[in-house]
Amino acid sequence: MAEMKVSIDSTTVDADGAQLTTTGSRSAAATLSAVTGAATGATVSLGAAHTTATVVAVGTGTLAGTLTIEGSLDGATWVSTGTTVALTAGATVTASSTGRAFRFYRTSLSSTSGTGTCTAAMMAA
Numbered sequence: 001m002a003e004m005k006v007s008i009d010s011t012t013v014d015a016d017g018a019q020l021t022t023t024g025s026r027s028a029a030a031t032l033s034a035v036t037g038a039a040t041g042a043t044v045s046l047g048a049a050h051t052t053a054t055v056v057a058v059g060t061g062t063l064a065g066t067l068t069i070e071g072s073l074d075g076a077t078w079v080s081t082g083t084t085v086a087l088t089a090g091a092t093v094t095a096s097s098t099g100r101a102f103r104f105y106r107t108s109l110s111s112t113s114g115t116g117t118c119t120a121a122m123m124a125a
Contacts, residue, residue: 008025010112031107032057032120037048038065041120047102050124053081054094057107062089065109068093068124071102078106087118 031041044053057067069083081102087109097105097120107120 006109013094021100023092026057026124028121030119031055031105032109032123033116034117034119035109036063036115036117037109037112039109039118041109041122042113043072044094044105044122044124045075046047046105046124049103050105051101052096052098052122053102053122055122056092056094056108057083057085057087057118057120058092059087059090059118062114063087063116063118064089064114065118067093067095067118067120068099068108068110070106070108071100072104072106072121073102075104081105089114089116109117 029044065087067085069081069089070078071081072078081097081100083095083097085093105122
């Protein structure tokens with residue numbers, strides 16, 4: 001499938017709705033949306049390779065687990081970037097992966113316990 005970009009008033013927007021800035025970074029895009037347990041996040045397509053990706057995750061209730069930033073060159077084969085962060089009950093956590101270039105990123109939540117939700121957004125530069 002061809003990648004679609006739309007330009008409005010000098011702002012380029014990917015088909016997934018994330019805004020690309022003139023410097024090549026993008027606005028944050030959702031990867032996990034109110035998941036209640038272990039889950040693989042939605043793909044965040046960057047349009048070009050980026051070496052830095054950051055995730056911000058918000059947990060509610062007592063849900064806890066491990067968040068992992070994953071990267072892909074083709075959107076089909078995924079590897080861990082080596083960056084993980086513990087999601088603790090009712091907390092907001094952040095983590096950044098640097099030094100590895102990927103075009104696609106996502107966040108996965110594993111080893112979960114408790115109840116509640118986790119919502120996470122990612123951006124890259």
